[in-house]
Amino acid sequence: MSFTGRCACGAVTATITAEAPVAVRQCWCHQCQKVASGGSTNNAIFPAESVTVSGALGQHGYTAPSGNSLTQYFCPQCGTAVMAQSSGRMHLRTFRLGFLDPGHGLVPDTVIWTAEAPEWAQVDDRGNAYADQGPPPAAPVGQ
Template sequence: MGYTGRCSCGAVELRIDAEPIAVRQCWCRRCQKIAAGGPTNNAIFRTADIIIDGPTASHDYVADSGNTLTRTHCPACGTPILGGSSARPQMRVVRLGVLDQGHELKPTMAIWTSEAPGWAVLDPAIEQFPAQPPAPPAPQS
């Protein structure tokens, strides 16, 4: 199985020839800013399994953990594409919104719930972490 996706304007396309390592919802304040106040919904894949075609732009910042995080987006329309951490260069976090319809991926975990606004609706059926959870298992090459 694989996944395809594209940004809102179609300038950036991606293909992923693998299944995700994990699918998470993130309520950290930085994710709320790029998701218009809600959480980001993300699938974690091996970096080597992601192929991106088209121009991208990125923004780096230092997280509370001390790691450098990179957010990649389309420079033309601003659609968030993926994120990465200096602590885990072998993995990338793909935004579910960039994937084409029909992917059926859904979060099994909500993270940084301590930063969720009071009106947030958290699914009680999924695992929840008030801050950063343990890293998913390292992907096999």
């Protein structure tokens, strides 16, 4: 299976040739809450070599609690969040589920940074949950 995605205005598109993501996570860290206007982000992590992005991207970088640099990419025309890149995991790209085209069928099975979730948050308890970053996603085969 492959995945495609596009921003709200169509200026940024992506094709992902991976058969499946390395991980699908929901994140409640404070930075993700800012990006998501108060809620969590929902993300699918793919091997970088399986990703092709077309169109101009805006970016914003910061230092994550891990000490790694995290860069958030978005469409500069419509503001749609596209993906993130961690300096600690250059072999991976983290795409926002909302950027991916409908029908992808991906559901977060891990929730991270629950310690930073607001008390009103509805934290999904069907999968693994971690108060902090939790274990890193598995490396793609051959890495």
